[in-house]
Amino acid sequence: MKMIVAIIRPERLEEVQAALNERDVYLMTVTEVRGCGRQRGYTEVYRGAEIQIKLLPKLKLEIAVTDAFVEATIEAIVHAARTPETGQVGDGKIFVLSLEDCVRIRTGEKGAIAIGP
Numbered sequence: 001m002k003m004i005v006a007i008i009r010p011e012r013l014e015e016v017q018a019a020l021n022e023r024d025v026y027l028m029t030v031t032e033v034r035g036c037g038r039q040r041g042y043t044e045v046y047r048g049a050e051i052q053i054k055l056l057p058k059l060k061l062e063i064a065v066t067d068a069f070v071e072a073t074i075e076a077i078v079h080a081a082r083t084p085e086t087g088q089v090g091d092g093k094i095f096v097l098s099l100e101d102c103v104r105i106r107t108g109e110k111g112a113i114a115i116g117p
Contacts, residue, residue: 001099001112002070006061007035008081008092013059019080020063023072027115029062039090056090064099066112 008016013030020026034055044051065073074094082091104114 001064001066001102001115003097003099004061004063004065004070004073004077005095005097006063006077006081006092007033007058007094008061008077009083009090010057010059012081012091015080016061016077019076020073023069023076025063025065025069025073025076027063031060031062033058033060037090037093058092064102064115066115070096 006016010032017028020028035058036054036056039056042053042056044053061077063073074096077094101110102112102114103110107114
């Protein structure tokens, strides 16, 4: 089992969800986050004063999958989250973490069976 954590642009969420649904991946947690990377923010003018915005709005997706779905999930996110054409700085990152265990609270099921529908 793996936990896939993806940081993406907020405007790409619907495309990512559609791509995951095509690959039978439906379960995820989405959190609004702020972060910085190579973009290093931007400058904005507010009431005549320049303000440096260093943390940009992003979405954090957390998706627990069995080993059989890892590659399909990563592929779906990469293709759907990338800015059309060639991609751009700030399109995001994907992290794959080992998931030691999972427990479905309702039934008490453990392991890979608890991840499934």
